[in-house]
Amino acid sequence: xxHILIPLYAIIIFLLFWEFLVWINxxxxxxxxxxxxxxxxxxxxxxxxFYYGWDTLWRTVMGLLLAVVLGVFLGMVMGFSKILREAIxxxxxxxxxxxxxxxxxxxxxxxxxxxxLNTVLIAFMISFFPIAVSVSIGLSTLEPEYRxxxxxxxxxKSTIFWKIALPKTLPEFFGALKVAVTLAFIGxxxxxxxxxxxxxxxxxxxSGKTNSDYPLMFAVLIALALLGIGLYxxxxxxxRVFAGWAERSVD
Amino acid sequence: MxxxxxxDGIIIKSVSHSYKTDTGVLPVLNNLNIKIPYNGFxxxxxxxxxxxxxxxxxxxxxxxxxxxxxxxxxEKVIQPKPIxxxxxxxxVLLEWRxxxxxxxxPLEIVPNKLSQLEKEKRARSLLSLVGLDGFENKKPSELxxxxxxxASLCRALVHKPEVLILDEPFGALDAFTREDLWxxxxxxxxxxxxxxxxxTHDLRESIFLTDEVIVLSGRPATNQYExxxxxSDNPKLxxxxxPKSIEMLKNLRHQIEIAQDNQGNKS
Numbered sequence: 386x387x388h389i390l391i392p393l394y395a396i397i398i399f400l401l402f403w404e405f406l407v408w409i410n411x412x413x414x415x416x417x418x419x420x421x422x423x424x425x426x427x428x429x430x431x432x433x434x435f436y437y438g439w440d441t442l443w444r445t446v447m448g449l450l451l452a453v454v455l456g457v458f459l460g461m462v463m464g465f466s467k468i469l470r471e472a473i474x475x476x477x478x479x480x481x482x483x484x485x486x487x488x489x490x491x492x493x494x495x496x497x498x499x500x501x502l503n504t505v506l507i508a509f510m511i512s513f514f515p516i517a518v519s520v521s522i523g524l525s526t527l528e529p530e531y532r533x534x535x536x537x538x539x540x541x542k543s544t545i546f547w548k549i550a551l552p553k554t555l556p557e558f559f560g561a562l563k564v565a566v567t568l569a570f571i572g573x574x575x576x577x578x579x580x581x582x583x584x585x586x587x588x589x590x591x592s593g594k595t596n597s598d599y600p601l602m603f604a605v606l607i608a609l610a611l612l613g614i615g616l617y618x619x620x621x622x623x624x625r626v627f628a629g630w631a632e633r634s635v636d
Numbered sequence: 637m638x639x640x641x642x643x644d645g646i647i648i649k650s651v652s653h654s655y656k657t658d659t660g661v662l663p664v665l666n667n668l669n670i671k672i673p674y675n676g677f678x679x680x681x682x683x684x685x686x687x688x689x690x691x692x693x694x695x696x697x698x699x700x701x702x703x704x705x706x707x708x709x710x711e712k713v714i715q716p717k718p719i720x721x722x723x724x725x726x727x728v729l730l731e732w733r734x735x736x737x738x739x740x741x742p743l744e745i746v747p748n749k750l751s752q753l754e755k756e757k758r759a760r761s762l763l764s765l766v767g768l769d770g771f772e773n774k775k776p777s778e779l780x781x782x783x784x785x786x787a788s789l790c791r792a793l794v795h796k797p798e799v800l801i802l803d804e805p806f807g808a809l810d811a812f813t814r815e816d817l818w819x820x821x822x823x824x825x826x827x828x829x830x831x832x833x834x835x836t837h838d839l840r841e842s843i844f845l846t847d848e849v850i851v852l853s854g855r856p857a858t859n860q861y862e863x864x865x866x867x868s869d870n871p872k873l874x875x876x877x878x879p880k881s882i883e884m885l886k887n888l889r890h891q892i893e894i895a896q897d898n899q900g901n902k903s
Binding site for chain 2: 536
């Protein structure tokens with residue numbers, strides 16, 4: 386019960402403080418909307434929030450799944466082969482260094498009109514890097530004794546991977562996945578806001594901007610935060626199921 | 637067992653090995669000869685970096701010697717064979733498995749006809765032999781260093797390996813725990829006979845645990861000195877303080893110094 390009540394109280398105190406700040410300073414809602422402005426803004430467009438929220442969510446999750454598949458694959462390649470690591474790593478770093486906001490118009494032109502694909506692609510591009518790096522580091526730092534024990538039993542490379550390398554890398558993988566979740570949301574929204582005729586919460590945010598509906602923009606922010614929290618804790622749950630052993634029990 | 641009495645355990649026949657490094661070729665072993673009888677237990681001691689770990693890799697087939705031959709139970713070692721059990725200074729238990737599952741691991745890899753129940757029974761009996769009853773379902777992180785090493789020894793023996801390779805298994809333990817584990821080793825050897833090689837830096841350990849101690853010269857290592865320990869089947873720790881043991885230790889200590897000087901002069 387405590388671990389639900391304490392965050393709940395914290396959120397309530399935060400909202401009250403926010404309301405108080407807006408009230409005491411007399412800020413108009415285009416400068417800073419107050420929590421009491423946000424609820425009506427949400428209620429007015431509640432069906433759009435659900436439809437677009439769903440769009441944003443599934444695009445993010447799809448991008449994330451792609452990032453997991455390709456990131457794990459690249460990580461495995463780099464983790465097992467030193468030559469391939471040396472070849473691929475600088476390319477990856479360079480690719481990751483490009484701000485994804487600049488890639489958005491390029492992707493939008495490349496697959497013009499295919500809004501779902503564009504959005505998923507950006508979410509994927511922005512989030513696969515930490516996964517690839519963490520998996521490759523996890524695999525390449527496997528203590529040689531583990532390998533020797535299994536090899537001296539005549540184990541094949543794939544047995545070593547499934548019995549030792551994969552489970553040993555899971556904690557690093559989930560650590561990276563938590564970072565990737567947030568990044569993927571950034572990617573989805575970048576595309577939804579920048580590229581016209583979109584659906585999704587980003588498009589709703591954009592329409593709030595064009596229509597000077599400032600409370601709506603703030604309501605979108607809150608909705609995004611809620612989705613982010615939800616997806617983050619899904620990852621935490623999965624981590625507990627698959628890599629719970631890495632958590633030290635508190636005595 | 638008696639039918640195999642006349643079998644040779646491990647034979648290392650004029651083995652030489654070197655590594656290629658950026659600065660040239662580094663010879664590690666030079667014309668090394670070791671013979672360990674079936675169910676014999678031999679310690680190999682020598683200065684740090686004299687090639688002892690290379691020796692273990694050659695026996696387990698993880699490395700091929702440049703020249704010379706390694707024979708295990710009358711068969712030439714060509715590739716990693718599923719008859720080796722290994723334990724290192726680092727117990728390398730799999731943190732996501734409990735102790736019982738850790739000990740069973742080799743049985744999941746080495747071909748055998750045991751059912752899951754029989755595998756567990758085998759692992760449990762070994763764990764009980766080393767005094768780990770009741771810890772089967774604990775995670776490695778819940779165990780002390782000495783207990784992890786006990787579990788690691790069980791894992792090395794669970795598939796009844798034809799050779800047991802111990803690479804400084806007790807090096808990271810405190811003195812009293814180490815002595816406890818020496819007793820465990822004697823118990824294991826009595827109940828689960830094995831042919832074994834013990835790599836160690838602890839001379840007391842070498843004469844207390846094994847039948848024969850081989851001193852390697854400095855790198856590139858070759859045989860420098862050998863001594864039979866003439867250990868009784870059930871030795872007491874106190875025996876280490878008897879004149880006979882002390883004489884042996886002095887002797888070995890002196891040989892190590894010679895080996896260290898050799899290595900120092902060359903490098």
